Every structure is written in structure tokens, then in C-alpha cells.
Amino acid sequence: MKGAAAIAEILKREGVEFLVGYPVNPIIEAAAEADIRTIIVRQERTGLHMADGYSRLSSGRRVGVFAMQHGPGSENAFGGVAQAYADSVPIVVLPAGFPRHLTNIPPNFNSFLNYRHVTKWIEQVTLASTIPDVMRRAFTQVRNGRPRPVLVETPRDVFTEEVPEPLDYVPPMRTRTAPDPQAVSEVARVLIEAKRPVLYAGQGIHYAQAWSELRELAELLAIPVTTSLQGKSAFPENHPLSLGSGGRSIPQAVHHFLQNADVIFGIGCSFSTTNYGIAMPRGKVFIHATLDPADLNKDIRADYALIGDAQLTLQALIAEVKDRLGSPRQEQAQQVAAEIKKIKTEWLNKWMPKLTSDEVPLSPYRVLWDLMHTVDRSNTIITHDAGSPRDQLSPFWETVTPLSYIGWGKSTQLGYGLGLIMGAKLAEPEKLCINVMGDAAIGFTGMDFETAVRERIPILTILLNNFSMAIEIPIMQVATEKYRSTDISGNYADMAKAFGGYGERITQPSEIIPAIKRGIQKTQEGIPALLEFITAKEITYSVFK
Structure with a gap:
């Protein structure tokens, strides 16, 4: 089996249904031979955006894959990979590379060297016989931990080398981590004692598919919920406890409740400071629940932290809160919902002339x-x-x-x-x-x-x-x-x-x-x-x- 065919076979075993790409890259033809639908775009950046959107809609369970030419194709693709990295989206990027005897000679573009700062994992195939191991490492990284792009560069001459058969490849498992039980207990106490908490949900809710748990915790504690732009739709915005979502522009209820909060609980978010996200007010108690410990204290100082999968984190919190609280705070929920409705109505009335x-x-x-x-x-x-x-x-x-x-x-x-x-x-x-x-x-x-x-x-x-x-x-x-x-x-x-x-x-x-x-x-x-x-x-x- 040739190197290109081995990569296509691995994609098939990983359940890849679509390969988006732009020629020339031997993986495209090999994928078609393996009955993987090939979709050719007009420019590389859009193709990567397609892979990105595809991954998001399955919470990363199905991963978008993009293949491009060595040299100019890899150069053109950079922006699309950088965007997926910034927004934490799991995609697999498969550029061709210059032949091994030219790969490190200027001015030849080397993806393995140049994409390091916009990928979670990056590797260059140096021998065709290592393709199963390289692809196993790439798919392990794209399916586990913080979602971000992985890249495997295959030099042109490796595509035609033989890979030993039978192909030794089994798709890697997906794993999850849960937060420290002692930290969960402490956070549950803080949330129960808070007078005006706000729940800020990020796209970690989507990747963990923790939508029902997010709603259950909000209803249990009568906490109003807002989301980041990436987390929008993680909580139904027609729910009485929803403040709405936003980035640079936001509903008035989001601004009002954040400014008047005593505790802000961020779940599945990075709390990154950006002109296109919700600006967090100072002087609040911040609880930061995130999958990636690198997010902690990066932009917002965390008073309490929970590290782990958003669904497992919320499940642990719900159990702890139920033990302490008993039944949901129905009367408080009605009061919070009434305050939200009043502010939403006033805000929308101001905007109706334009709407x-x-x-x-x-x-x-x-x-x-x-x-x-x-x-x-x-x-x-x-x-x-x-x-x-x-x-x-x-x-x-x-x-x-x-x-x-x-x-x-x-x-x-x-x-x-x-x-x-x-x-x-x-x-x-x-x-x-x-x-x-x-x-x-x-x-x-x-x-x-x-x-x-x-x-x-x-x-x-x-x-x-x-x-x-x-x-x-x-x-x-x-x-x-x-x-x-x-x-x-x-x-x-x-x-x-x-x-x-x-x-x-x-x-x-x-x-x-x-x-x-x-x-x-x-x-x-x-x-x-x-x-x-x-x-x-x-x-x-x-x-x-």
C-alpha cells in the first residue's frame, strides 16, 4: 500500500465522509478511490472554514479534514488554520510537503516549521512506515483535551513509498476528565451563598454536549444565564432565565446582570479578553470551570477553579448542590425571570423603531x-x-x-x-x-x-x-x-x-x-x-x- 492510500484508509477508518481540499495533493485522489467524497474549493481558506463548520456541528464527534498542495497551497491556507486555532475548533489539516531532500531548504515553505503557533499538534512524516503512528497521534490529539487543529505534513516523495500491510491502525479513544471533588464542593457552597450570581457559558458546553446539565443547574439555583458568542445556543434564549448572548454588542440584560453580579461562574469558556467578546466587570468573584488549565488566570483572575469536561463538571456540581439545597429555588427563579423580562422588554422597545x-x-x-x-x-x-x-x-x-x-x-x-x-x-x-x-x-x-x-x-x-x-x-x-x-x-x-x-x-x-x-x-x-x-x-x- 502506498503512503497516500494508507492515509486515505486511515481517514476511512476514522469515519471521515468528506475531504475538502485543493489540488495538487495525492491524498485527494486516494480518498476518492476509498469512496470518501472529495470537495474542491476555489481557495484554501474557505475549505478550512468548511472543515471547521463541519466539526462544530457534531461537537467534534465528526472531524473536518482539509488537504492542500505543498508550497503555495500551504501558504494560502494559513489564515484558515489560524482562525480555527483562535476559536478552538478541532480539524485535521493534511498539507503535502516538498520532497525530503528539499523540505528544509529556503525558500521552500515548510508547514511543519511554520504552522507551529496555530496548531495543537504538528508532525512531519519522514518515513511512510510511520504513517499509522503519526496519524494515531494526530487523531488522539484532535479528539481529546482542548479542541484545536492538528496538522500532518507529508513530503511528496513519502506518498509513493510503501506502507507495510496489513495496515496497523485502530481509531484512538475519546477520554474525559472530571474536576477535583473538593473543589466542586467549595464552588457549590459559593454558588448557593451568592446573592446575585450570573452563569456565563462558553462553547465548552457545545463540545461536551452539556446543554441539559447547564439548564438543570441554572433552574436549580435560579441563576440567570448568558453565553459567549461561541457558546450561543448552549442555553435556550427563550428561557425565562436567559439574558441572551453577545460579543461586542449585547442585550441590555447581559450588561445589567453582569454589572450587578457578586459571583460570575464561567463554564466551558476561556474568559479571553477580546474586542469581540463580553467585557467582564472588575471587582467580582470569578469561578472558572474550563477544560484547559492554561486558561486559568490568563485574562481574568480566578477565585475558584474547576478543571475538566463541562458535562462532568456540571453533573458533579448538580449532585453537590442538590445535597445541600434540596429542591429548586422556584420563588427566586420567578423574581429573577421578572427582572430579566422587564429589562428585555424595555431594551427591545428602544430598538423597535430600527427592527x-x-x-x-x-x-x-x-x-x-x-x-x-x-x-x-x-x-x-x-x-x-x-x-x-x-x-x-x-x-x-x-x-x-x-x-x-x-x-x-x-x-x-x-x-x-x-x-x-x-x-x-x-x-x-x-x-x-x-x-x-x-x-x-x-x-x-x-x-x-x-x-x-x-x-x-x-x-x-x-x-x-x-x-x-x-x-x-x-x-x-x-x-x-x-x-x-x-x-x-x-x-x-x-x-x-x-x-x-x-x-x-x-x-x-x-x-x-x-x-x-x-x-x-x-x-x-x-x-x-x-x-x-x-x-x-x-x-x-x-x-x-
């Missing part, structure tokens, strides 16, 4: 509000893009089921959402999969809408086109006045049609909902749809200082 605006050009808030009230949210997966679409969507979109919102923002590459939602559609083909992007973002990855058409991945793209990088206007006033540096243009509905998809440009408020329904119908017919809404240069966001 229901009849202005032309269209209010992007009206487009997103009508979208939310048109789709079946229980059967929909949605993601934002960087910039205004993220800040306009995340506070107002109310999630009702787990893994129905792909939130991101530790790194904020424009165009990320298109590949994410294509990967999500591969993982959940029966669901309506929507990405919301602006006219800046589509300039980075829009060519891969053609990939969605060609590969029969019927997504719905909501494009907010204001012919501008509006979010940059306040900080580029002179450049805009002198050189129109924030102006951009294009007819993206026509672009979608030229690629063989469905495209429609919408300019009137009365046409928003009918157009959305037509777009959904096209996706149900197996045709990717792009709805281009001509919007105002809106730069007002739900931000609190």
Missing part, C-alpha cells in the same frame, strides 16, 4: 428581524460574518435549540461565515443553513458561492449591501472624504445567478419576507440562494460601556 423600520435603503435590523420571524428557528443554523453583521445579528437573534448558531470572534477574518455555513450544511443537510454577511466580507470569499452550487450545498446567503465599509467610516473620515476609501460596489445577486445559483436583489421593506420565503424554497429545491438586501449605512449597535 421594524420602513426606511429605504433598508434597515439591516429590519432585514434580520424579519428573517428571524420567518424561518423555523428550531430547524435553522445561522452564522454571522465579521463586522456589522455580527454586531447587528448576535444580540437580537433568539436561539431555541443547541448548535443552531455558529458564533465566533477570537479572530475576525472577513468572509469566514460562508465556509462555516457550507460545512454546517454538509453536517446537517436537512436543516436550513444561513450565513449573514456584508459586502466587504463577500469580497474575500464570494467566489466559493460557486463551490456551493457545483458541490450541491444549498445554503442561504443573506447579503447586507450598503456599498460601503460603513463600520470604518468614523475612523477613516479623511480617507473617505478625499479618496472614497470606504466605498465598495457590486451586484452580488447577479454574481450568484452567474454561478448557477439563485440571486435576488431586494430594495423595499414589503419585499423582505416574500424574498426570504423564495430563497428558502430554492434551498429546498437543492439550489444555493443569495438574497442581496440594499441597506442603509447603519453604525448604531447595542453597546454598553
Whole structure:
């Protein structure tokens, strides 16, 4: 068995159904021979984003895999791997490498050397006979501990070397760790004694599939819940104890309860400081429950810590709290829910003029509000893009089921959402999969809408086109006045049609909902749809200082 065929066989044994890639890499052909569907993209970064989205939608149980060419392919792919690393997403990256006699000679790009800071595990295959061992180590790392990319670089000449048969490879196990019981007991005491605790849930809840446990603890202690962008949809946002979610822009209830909290309990989160995440107030007692001890005291000083899988951590806490508390705090839950409802209602009333605006050009808030009230949210997966679409969507979109919102923002590459939602559609083909992007973002990855058409991945793209990088206007006033540096243009509905998809440009408020329904119908017919809404240069966001 040749090296490339051995890698393909290992992918098959690991349950890999799709290999996303860009030629030339011998693994692509070997995978096709092994009956693994190969999906070719228009650029490497989008392909990695697809693998990323695919992994997220199964909580990492099914891992996205991407293969690319040595040299320029590996160079082009760097941003996609860096994004997955920043957002802690488990993917397997399989670049080809220069032949061994050239791999360390400048200017040849060496992935093994250059990707070290954006991967959890990285290895170069030096002998074909070691391929089973190398791949076993890679899949062990991607399936265990903190989820992040792993990379295996295979020099071109290794692909054609023989690997001993029968192939000695068994997929590695998945393991979990639980927190110190003594620490659990102490944290349970702190939570019970807290006067105004807040529960802050991150994407560790998704990877641990700890949604029911999160809800049970919140209801047991009557604790209001908010989430990070990555953790959004971990807790149903129509629940009376939900504060909503956010990143740079947030619902008012999130701000109010965090500012007035005495204890903030972060579970399955890193508490990383970022401009695109919730800013944690100072002077609070922080409980940090995380899978990765490297997160502790990195950005927020932890007063108490629990290290382990989020589901096991919550199960241990629930048992301890029940022993101490007995029955759920129903009266307190009613009081907290009433306070949340009052603040949410006041906040939404302030925003209703924008959410229901009849202005032309269209209010992007009206487009997103009508979208939310048109789709079946229980059967929909949605993601934002960087910039205004993220800040306009995340506070107002109310999630009702787990893994129905792909939130991101530790790194904020424009165009990320298109590949994410294509990967999500591969993982959940029966669901309506929507990405919301602006006219800046589509300039980075829009060519891969053609990939969605060609590969029969019927997504719905909501494009907010204001012919501008509006979010940059306040900080580029002179450049805009002198050189129109924030102006951009294009007819993206026509672009979608030229690629063989469905495209429609919408300019009137009365046409928003009918157009959305037509777009959904096209996706149900197996045709990717792009709805281009001509919007105002809106730069007002739900931000609190």
C-alpha cells in the first residue's frame, strides 16, 4: 500500500465522509478511490472554514479534514488554520510537503516549521512506515483535551513509498476528565451563598454536549444565564432565565446582570479578553470551570477553579448542590425571570423603531428581524460574518435549540461565515443553513458561492449591501472624504445567478419576507440562494460601556 492510500484508509477508518481540499495533493485522489467524497474549493481558506463548520456541528464527534498542495497551497491556507486555532475548533489539516531532500531548504515553505503557533499538534512524516503512528497521534490529539487543529505534513516523495500491510491502525479513544471533588464542593457552597450570581457559558458546553446539565443547574439555583458568542445556543434564549448572548454588542440584560453580579461562574469558556467578546466587570468573584488549565488566570483572575469536561463538571456540581439545597429555588427563579423580562422588554422597545423600520435603503435590523420571524428557528443554523453583521445579528437573534448558531470572534477574518455555513450544511443537510454577511466580507470569499452550487450545498446567503465599509467610516473620515476609501460596489445577486445559483436583489421593506420565503424554497429545491438586501449605512449597535 502506498503512503497516500494508507492515509486515505486511515481517514476511512476514522469515519471521515468528506475531504475538502485543493489540488495538487495525492491524498485527494486516494480518498476518492476509498469512496470518501472529495470537495474542491476555489481557495484554501474557505475549505478550512468548511472543515471547521463541519466539526462544530457534531461537537467534534465528526472531524473536518482539509488537504492542500505543498508550497503555495500551504501558504494560502494559513489564515484558515489560524482562525480555527483562535476559536478552538478541532480539524485535521493534511498539507503535502516538498520532497525530503528539499523540505528544509529556503525558500521552500515548510508547514511543519511554520504552522507551529496555530496548531495543537504538528508532525512531519519522514518515513511512510510511520504513517499509522503519526496519524494515531494526530487523531488522539484532535479528539481529546482542548479542541484545536492538528496538522500532518507529508513530503511528496513519502506518498509513493510503501506502507507495510496489513495496515496497523485502530481509531484512538475519546477520554474525559472530571474536576477535583473538593473543589466542586467549595464552588457549590459559593454558588448557593451568592446573592446575585450570573452563569456565563462558553462553547465548552457545545463540545461536551452539556446543554441539559447547564439548564438543570441554572433552574436549580435560579441563576440567570448568558453565553459567549461561541457558546450561543448552549442555553435556550427563550428561557425565562436567559439574558441572551453577545460579543461586542449585547442585550441590555447581559450588561445589567453582569454589572450587578457578586459571583460570575464561567463554564466551558476561556474568559479571553477580546474586542469581540463580553467585557467582564472588575471587582467580582470569578469561578472558572474550563477544560484547559492554561486558561486559568490568563485574562481574568480566578477565585475558584474547576478543571475538566463541562458535562462532568456540571453533573458533579448538580449532585453537590442538590445535597445541600434540596429542591429548586422556584420563588427566586420567578423574581429573577421578572427582572430579566422587564429589562428585555424595555431594551427591545428602544430598538423597535430600527427592527421594524420602513426606511429605504433598508434597515439591516429590519432585514434580520424579519428573517428571524420567518424561518423555523428550531430547524435553522445561522452564522454571522465579521463586522456589522455580527454586531447587528448576535444580540437580537433568539436561539431555541443547541448548535443552531455558529458564533465566533477570537479572530475576525472577513468572509469566514460562508465556509462555516457550507460545512454546517454538509453536517446537517436537512436543516436550513444561513450565513449573514456584508459586502466587504463577500469580497474575500464570494467566489466559493460557486463551490456551493457545483458541490450541491444549498445554503442561504443573506447579503447586507450598503456599498460601503460603513463600520470604518468614523475612523477613516479623511480617507473617505478625499479618496472614497470606504466605498465598495457590486451586484452580488447577479454574481450568484452567474454561478448557477439563485440571486435576488431586494430594495423595499414589503419585499423582505416574500424574498426570504423564495430563497428558502430554492434551498429546498437543492439550489444555493443569495438574497442581496440594499441597506442603509447603519453604525448604531447595542453597546454598553
